[in-house]
Amino acid sequence: MSASTSQLDTVERAAASSDTPQPWAELGLGEDEYARIREILGRRPTSAELAMYSVMWSEHCSYKSSKVHLRRFGDLPAETPLGKQLAGIGENAGVIDIGQGWAVTFKVESHNHPSYVEPYQGAATGVGGIVRDIMAMGARPIAVMDPLRFGAIDHPDTQRVLPGIVAGVGGYGNCLGLPNIGGEVVFDPCYQGNPLVNALCVGALRHEDLHLAKATGTGNLVVLFGAKTGGDGIGGVSVLASETFDDEGVGKRPAVQVGDPFAEKVLIECCLDLYAAEVVEGIQDLGGAGLSCATSELASAGDGGMRVWLDRVPLRDATLRPEEVLMSESQERMMAVVTPDKLDEFMAIADRWDVEATVVGEVTDGTNLQIHWGDELIVDVPPRSVAHDGPVYERPLERPAYLDGLQADDGARLARPSTPEDLKATLLQLLASPNLCDKSWVTDQYDRYVRGNTALAMPDDAGVVRVDEETGLGVALSTDCNSRFAKLDPYAGAQLALAESYRNVATAGAIPLAVSDCLNFGSPEDPGVMWEFSEAVRGLYDGCLALGIPVTGGNVSFYNQTGETAIHPTPVVAVLGVMDDVARRTPSGWKAPGQMLYLLGRTASEFGGSTWADVVHGHLGGLPPAVELGLERELGEILVNASRDGLIDAAHDLSDGGLAIALAEGTMRYGAGARVWLDEVCERDEIDVFTALFSESAARAVVAVPRSEEVRFTDMCSARGFAHARIGVVDDELDGIELQGRFSVTLEELRHAHTGTLPAAFAH
Amino acid sequence: MRIGVVTFPGSLDDQDALRAVRLVGAEAVPLWHGDEDLRGVDAVILPGGFSYGDYLRCGAIARFAPVMGALVPAAQGGLPVLGICNGFQVLCESHLLPGALIRNDHRKFVCRDQVLRVENAATAWTSDYEQGQEITVVLKNGEGSYVADERTLDALEAEGRVAFRYVGQNPNGSYRDIAGITNERGNVVGLMPHPEHAVEEGYGPSVDGLGFFTSVLAQVVRA
Amino acid sequence: MGNVVVDVMLKPEILDPQGQAVAGALPRLGIDQFIDVRQGKRFVLTVDGEVTDEVLAAARRAAETLLSNPVIEDVVSVRAEQDVEAVRAEQDVEAVRAEQDAAAAESAR
Amino acid sequence: MGNVVVDVMLKPEILDPQGQAVAGALPRLGIDQFIDVRQGKRFVLTVDGEVTDEVLAAARRAAETLLSNPVIEDVVSVRAEQDVEAVRAEQDVEAVRAEQDAAAAESAR
Numbered sequence A: 001m002s003a004s005t006s007q008l009d010t011v012e013r014a015a016a017s018s019d020t021p022q023p024w025a026e027l028g029l030g031e032d033e034y035a036r037i038r039e040i041l042g043r044r045p046t047s048a049e050l051a052m053y054s055v056m057w058s059e060h061c062s063y064k065s066s067k068v069h070l071r072r073f074g075d076l077p078a079e080t081p082l083g084k085q086l087a088g089i090g091e092n093a094g095v096i097d098i099g100q101g102w103a104v105t106f107k108v109e110s111h112n113h114p115s116y117v118e119p120y121q122g123a124a125t126g127v128g129g130i131v132r133d134i135m136a137m138g139a140r141p142i143a144v145m146d147p148l149r150f151g152a153i154d155h156p157d158t159q160r161v162l163p164g165i166v167a168g169v170g171g172y173g174n175c176l177g178l179p180n181i182g183g184e185v186v187f188d189p190c191y192q193g194n195p196l197v198n199a200l201c202v203g204a205l206r207h208e209d210l211h212l213a214k215a216t217g218t219g220n221l222v223v224l225f226g227a228k229t230g231g232d233g234i235g236g237v238s239v240l241a242s243e244t245f246d247d248e249g250v251g252k253r254p255a256v257q258v259g260d261p262f263a264e265k266v267l268i269e270c271c272l273d274l275y276a277a278e279v280v281e282g283i284q285d286l287g288g289a290g291l292s293c294a295t296s297e298l299a300s301a302g303d304g305g306m307r308v309w310l311d312r313v314p315l316r317d318a319t320l321r322p323e324e325v326l327m328s329e330s331q332e333r334m335m336a337v338v339t340p341d342k343l344d345e346f347m348a349i350a351d352r353w354d355v356e357a358t359v360v361g362e363v364t365d366g367t368n369l370q371i372h373w374g375d376e377l378i379v380d381v382p383p384r385s386v387a388h389d390g391p392v393y394e395r396p397l398e399r400p401a402y403l404d405g406l407q408a409d410d411g412a413r414l415a416r417p418s419t420p421e422d423l424k425a426t427l428l429q430l431l432a433s434p435n436l437c438d439k440s441w442v443t444d445q446y447d448r449y450v451r452g453n454t455a456l457a458m459p460d461d462a463g464v465v466r467v468d469e470e471t472g473l474g475v476a477l478s479t480d481c482n483s484r485f486a487k488l489d490p491y492a493g494a495q496l497a498l499a500e501s502y503r504n505v506a507t508a509g510a511i512p513l514a515v516s517d518c519l520n521f522g523s524p525e526d527p528g529v530m531w532e533f534s535e536a537v538r539g540l541y542d543g544c545l546a547l548g549i550p551v552t553g554g555n556v557s558f559y560n561q562t563g564e565t566a567i568h569p570t571p572v573v574a575v576l577g578v579m580d581d582v583a584r585r586t587p588s589g590w591k592a593p594g595q596m597l598y599l600l601g602r603t604a605s606e607f608g609g610s611t612w613a614d615v616v617h618g619h620l621g622g623l624p625p626a627v628e629l630g631l632e633r634e635l636g637e638i639l640v641n642a643s644r645d646g647l648i649d650a651a652h653d654l655s656d657g658g659l660a661i662a663l664a665e666g667t668m669r670y671g672a673g674a675r676v677w678l679d680e681v682c683e684r685d686e687i688d689v690f691t692a693l694f695s696e697s698a699a700r701a702v703v704a705v706p707r708s709e710e711v712r713f714t715d716m717c718s719a720r721g722f723a724h725a726r727i728g729v730v731d732d733e734l735d736g737i738e739l740q741g742r743f744s745v746t747l748e749e750l751r752h753a754h755t756g757t758l759p760a761a762f763a764h
Numbered sequence B: 001m002r003i004g005v006v007t008f009p010g011s012l013d014d015q016d017a018l019r020a021v022r023l024v025g026a027e028a029v030p031l032w033h034g035d036e037d038l039r040g041v042d043a044v045i046l047p048g049g050f051s052y053g054d055y056l057r058c059g060a061i062a063r064f065a066p067v068m069g070a071l072v073p074a075a076q077g078g079l080p081v082l083g084i085c086n087g088f089q090v091l092c093e094s095h096l097l098p099g100a101l102i103r104n105d106h107r108k109f110v111c112r113d114q115v116l117r118v119e120n121a122a123t124a125w126t127s128d129y130e131q132g133q134e135i136t137v138v139l140k141n142g143e144g145s146y147v148a149d150e151r152t153l154d155a156l157e158a159e160g161r162v163a164f165r166y167v168g169q170n171p172n173g174s175y176r177d178i179a180g181i182t183n184e185r186g187n188v189v190g191l192m193p194h195p196e197h198a199v200e201e202g203y204g205p206s207v208d209g210l211g212f213f214t215s216v217l218a219q220v221v222r223a
Numbered sequence C, D: 001m002g003n004v005v006v007d008v009m010l011k012p013e014i015l016d017p018q019g020q021a022v023a024g025a026l027p028r029l030g031i032d033q034f035i036d037v038r039q040g041k042r043f044v045l046t047v048d049g050e051v052t053d054e055v056l057a058a059a060r061r062a063a064e065t066l067l068s069n070p071v072i073e074d075v076v077s078v079r080a081e082q083d084v085e086a087v088r089a090e091q092d093v094e095a096v097r098a099e100q101d102a103a104a105a106e107s108a109r
């Protein structure tokens, strides 16, 4: 190895030079944290150890501000409506049983900041990272989703980042051969300078293929495989190098990681062949904090120690220092624990896929993680202290003072449309608004068909993919969050996100089973933000308890703010559901003439945080719609049972924009028109037509019922005492929607309003 | 009846092509890019995907894979070969078909349900369609714009070798709305859209793609 | 270590959407001098040693077989980087001319 | 009409999957001299007139803002095509040298 050992900060040297000043503050460590490291080690850390602790104890890796709150999720019953979780929070991703010997694993993660700096690569590597998490559970990744948030549609920042982010999500996922089955595109000025790029991956596995990230078995080998290690994403540790490096060398280290989806595709196939050959004891992906994280987590979760020969790591850039090799976030790498007798077979499989694999360490019977560089020992630490026993903070919380004023400003004064013409104009205005408009300019850049198992994707309510080709067993997924609701009330906002996602999955006909989340917030050092965070977690916890589904994993992204201003709290919630046969899934639009449209649920005048208030009046205030999870659960059961028993042919949940938007989308989906009457509903719920059309009350859906099943369907609703009202009939002779006694709107008018917005904003 | 599907590193729709072959009752035979061996199959499909990442030009590197050493002479000798999307690009790079595929004129990847007109229902892969029949299959690619010089285009038209044309708006800037072409003999066919994504009720826009696979079945049985 | 530079451009008669997109975007940045833009590829091939004639011949073979598709592309040039470097240092036409003169004077000595 | 050539390459420390793919494929063609390949972009900007200093300045501005992404790429050079042409005609190092000598002799006259 070319490294001149004279400059190396070895364990021996650290022990002998306790007073040497170290750049802990520049590395983001607090004084007490540095002191704690010294106490753990009984000496000062070496540069490499300092680098490791600093990144593993960072907010991103250690969850030090969120841990006390997230612990709640661990108190939820570790059971889904179908049975025990096979792996939960704390693993790379949660794993749940979906029956017939199959399991699925899914998780959402954020890649917000990198995507702001370099939109294409930031988004691409965001997809790459979450896919490796899923692979690390022993699963084959089967689909991805991408909840995205941007600033105002016409803001220059949005113009800069959106095309790159969308191209990056597509560029990586398409090349990986993973269908993109859904996501979100939301615009709000609060995300200017801080777009959110969340990425979800779902994978499928047989129960016996479950793999965990732990290094056990003394003498077992630690194999690094995949791409070579370069200087990617190690900007932060350059302060360490600056002691030993000339400034030029340091400046050359890129903070941006570039993804190679082809390398990852090959890595996926290679991993699956390795699992099938049963040559892997433990496996871990390399993501944030690279080798530091992978080695310490594997060792920490195991029962012994680990020895690593860092200088054996294949490098793309020979000038990297050991600390940098430890810290590098080069993409498309995995680490496996392999028994010596299976190494040859392991290597042969890697070779077949042209994947470079190198033994870089071994499991020992010691207690420490020991990392060598040539003949020198440069890291000697208890792995738990790095990976799992990081600092935990109880950050101060304070309900923001502005909230009372915000909630009091309930929008009652906002002028409401009353004439038929105004109602129609409002409908078209909302349909064309950036958050409700057709998203196909984005989603057409994603392959939704690859692998041939996609049963539903955009623009339907949930993505649905087949898992088992023999039986049609499959899963449905949706991600949702209305951050305007969360801004008004983070507790209710998180529950509304959960409720919407749950409802979307049930609308497709799947039984909701489990939750993953991505909690995007401002700075945890701001007590107001921290309060929002704790409220959102509390809301999610209570919500999951009420719905009887566990949180199986997720991700926290803090520091999403520009200057002092934080984004709206954005707890993105993903719900996964299961279907015995996805061929039975319920689409979100109607086709068959004569089918009756039913509105399920009751409507109240709820316009706090609504799309109408936003689009028409630029107003945010009041309280979000009331959440009643008991009702959501009943609605879910009705939708799932009706789908299973063939009582409905289409279903669309009601959310942003209310009934008016659901009717318009259901009509535009296949072009079959609908005749609609709302007088009975207005009378029953004591509301006006405007409220019936645009209120955003929760726990509602509209369904299309074949005439022959009408009695059975209404009996089912009545038996449960669930509000249902016949509001229309599908009529394919009719052009668009006729709202009786009010207005008619043609398909062309609807489509024109709906489809023009994104192309006008981005197609140049 | 054995139909082979080649897997290159980075192939994505190989499983889908194998499934389509099974659905029409043929034996699906996986072929490996590194083997100079066609395992005695009666027809070969080069599937969609991003072989070798498609980094240089789509299909450019796959063209030099060992399996192509066996495939090219076999195709020249009359073996039915279908190139779908990336497979079409490989066929053009290998000069089994004329022309080339370049970046879409709008410079974006596009995935959508696409109507095609079958312009030549006499090839090994289209005989189960009617001349002029319109079918709906899946289009998904970033570099699907078919280009060739005028002389080649005129020759293709004159010889009836334009096998498929896009109906409605041209999705990618392909010259003369060309979606797929065939060689003189009609055994080698390449197209950008994906018939293998339209073979099962519920998992694609239609089942219009089945005709490709039933056609070749009939062809080989006849032969 | 030496480098060979291979330049490949789309044939003039082939549509170049990327170049067109650049051409369309430049005026929006207030750069309106350019009436056309074409985008091509530049490869830098590195050898562990000098750029000999054999190396250049190998690069030319790579350029013709793999790096370009003759149906749509032209290999514009294949040359040793040092020759490119001679030009690269220059920042504009004037400077290049001056340098050439100087070089000429030098080699005439 | 005049052309300006802008060469853009990924920064050396940034992963270049495209170049790697080429590097991996060359040996399969029996071309095994090259230990590394990097792939970049080459833009040809056309002006309706001469390549003046202002045109070069505009091209340089285009290169820095639109044609390259400074986070991951370097603008390797921006120059008038005639200067490139001077080199392009050459097919190998020897020929370039001879030409340079000739040019030198010429300009020394």
Ligand SMILES: Nc1ncnc2c1ncn2[C@@H]1O[C@H](COP(=O)(O)OP(=O)(O)O)[C@@H](O)[C@H]1O
Residues within 6 Å of the ligand: A145, A146, A147, A148, A180, A181, A182, A183, A184, A185, A436, A439, A442, A443, A446, A457, A458, A459, A460, A461, A462, A463, A479, A480, A504, A655, A656
């Ligand atoms: N970024 C995205 N990626 C993939 N699909 C998306 C994206 N944004 C929106 N979609 C899809 O477009 C459709 C409409 O989105 P949205 O209106 O947010 O749905 P909903 O209100 O039912 O949650 C859904 O099918 C959704 O999954």
Ligand SMILES: [Mg+2]
Residues within 6 Å of the ligand: A460, A461, A504, A653, A655
């Ligand atoms: Mg929905």
